[in-house]
Amino acid sequence: MTDLTQRNDIPSPCYVLEEEKLVRNLELMKRVQDSSGARIILALKGFSMWSSFDIIKPYLHGATASSVWEAKLAAEMGKEVHAYAPAYKASDIEQLKSLVNHLSFNSLTQWQRYKDSLPDVSLGLRINPEHQEAETPLYDPAAPGSRLGIRASQLEGVDLTGIDGFHCHNLCECDSFATERTLKAIEARFEKWLPQLKWLNLGGGHLMTRQGYDVDHLIATLKAFKTKYPHLDVILEPGSAVAWQTGPLIAEVVDVVDNEGPIAILDISATAHMPDVLEMPYRPTVRRAGMPGDKAYDVKLGGNSCLAGDVIDIYSFDEPLQPGDRVQFEDMMHYTMVKTTFFNGVEHPAIAILRTDGTLDIVRQFSYADFKARLS
Structure with missing residues (x-):
C-alpha cells in the first residue's frame, strides 16, 4: 500500500x-x-x-x-x-x-x-x-x-x-x-x-x-x-x-479533544463518507496505526458531523496526533464513494486518480453548489 x-x-x-x-x-x-x-x-x-x-x-x-x-x-x-x-x-x-x-x-x-x-x-x-x-x-x-x-x-x-x-x-x-x-x-x-x-x-x-x-x-x-x-x-x-485495495481516503486532523482519552476530530465523517463503518460495522485499516495498545499512543478517531456516534474506532500511533496531521484510511474505493452523503453539509471528499507515472489528476472537487443542488 x-x-x-x-x-x-x-x-x-x-x-x-x-x-x-x-x-x-x-x-x-x-x-x-x-x-x-x-x-x-x-x-x-x-x-x-x-x-x-x-x-x-x-x-x-x-x-x-x-x-x-x-x-x-x-x-x-x-x-x-x-x-x-x-x-x-x-x-x-x-x-x-x-x-x-x-x-x-x-x-x-x-x-x-x-x-x-x-x-x-x-x-x-x-x-x-x-x-x-x-x-x-x-x-x-x-x-x-x-x-x-x-x-x-x-x-x-x-x-x-x-x-x-x-x-x-x-x-x-x-x-x-x-x-x-x-x-x-x-x-x-x-x-x-x-x-x-x-x-x-x-x-x-x-x-x-x-x-x-x-x-x-x-x-x-x-x-x-x-x-x-x-x-x-x-x-x-x-x-x-x-x-479492491485500489486506493485510500485521505483525511486530516482538525482538532484533538480529551474525554477519557484523546479524541482526534477529522475532516471526514464516518456516517457521511464511510457509512459501512457504522452499518456493518467494520474497522477500516489506517496506515501506520495499530490496535489499541500496539503502539505508544492510543487515540479515538472521530468524524466532524453532529452525530454523537460518528466515531470510527480507537487506534494506536507511534506519536500523538496533532492538528494538521494526515490520516490514511486504506481500501476506500469500493462500496464507499457510492454511499456518501452531504449530511450536515460536511465538506465532501474530492476524488482523484494517481496515475501510473506518479502524476495526480484531481477529477472532482465538491462545492456548496453541489450541497445545495441535493436540496430544494
Whole structure:
C-alpha cells in the first residue's frame, strides 16, 4: 500500500484511486475470463467511478445497473449494459428498454407485466438458491424471508417461454469455494430449467482480487460448470473485487479533544463518507496505526458531523496526533464513494486518480453548489 499522507498535491479530504492497482485487478480478471470462458462485468453499485471507465473498458465486457440512473451511467462505458432491481415502475421500463442488453426481474409478476415491453432485451429472472454464504445479515440475499429472488418452488408449472437466463446473487466478499457451493445449490434446485436457458449470471461477491483467494480453483470451478452446460453464457458481476485495495481516503486532523482519552476530530465523517463503518460495522485499516495498545499512543478517531456516534474506532500511533496531521484510511474505493452523503453539509471528499507515472489528476472537487443542488 502506498503512503500518500506526505503528498502536498492531494487535498484533504480526498479519495485517491491508484491506477496501477486497478489495472492489476483488471489483469487478474482478464486471466479468469480467458481461462474459464466466463465473462465479467462491473457492478456499478459497488464502484461507479465513471472517470475510470477508460481504464476498465479494455478488460471487462460491460457494466450492470441496479436502477435507471445506473443504467444510464453504464451505457456511457459503451459496452454491454445489464440490469436488475427489486421492482420496476412502468416509467423505468420505458427508459431501460433502449439502454440495456440484459434485464432480470425479481418476480414472475414483474416479468409477466413488462415482458412485451422489452422485445429487444434478453430477459431473465433472479432466483433465490436458498443457500446462505454471506456472513453479515445485512448483506445476505438468501436469508429466510428475503425479498430478493424467486424460489424454485415458485417456478413449478410456470411456462418460462421468453426467459433467456437466471440471475443469482447470494455472495458477499466470498471465496471461490462459496462460488462452487452456490453452483451446486443452483443445480440442486434449478437444474431442470438450465437446459432451456442461454445465460446464468452469478452476480457479485466473488472477491477474486483479495490476497489468498484461490483463483485457480475459481477457474476450475467455472470451467467444470461450462463443460457440463456448454450452452450457457456464465456471467460474473463483481463490484468490490474490481476496486479492491485500489486506493485510500485521505483525511486530516482538525482538532484533538480529551474525554477519557484523546479524541482526534477529522475532516471526514464516518456516517457521511464511510457509512459501512457504522452499518456493518467494520474497522477500516489506517496506515501506520495499530490496535489499541500496539503502539505508544492510543487515540479515538472521530468524524466532524453532529452525530454523537460518528466515531470510527480507537487506534494506536507511534506519536500523538496533532492538528494538521494526515490520516490514511486504506481500501476506500469500493462500496464507499457510492454511499456518501452531504449530511450536515460536511465538506465532501474530492476524488482523484494517481496515475501510473506518479502524476495526480484531481477529477472532482465538491462545492456548496453541489450541497445545495441535493436540496430544494
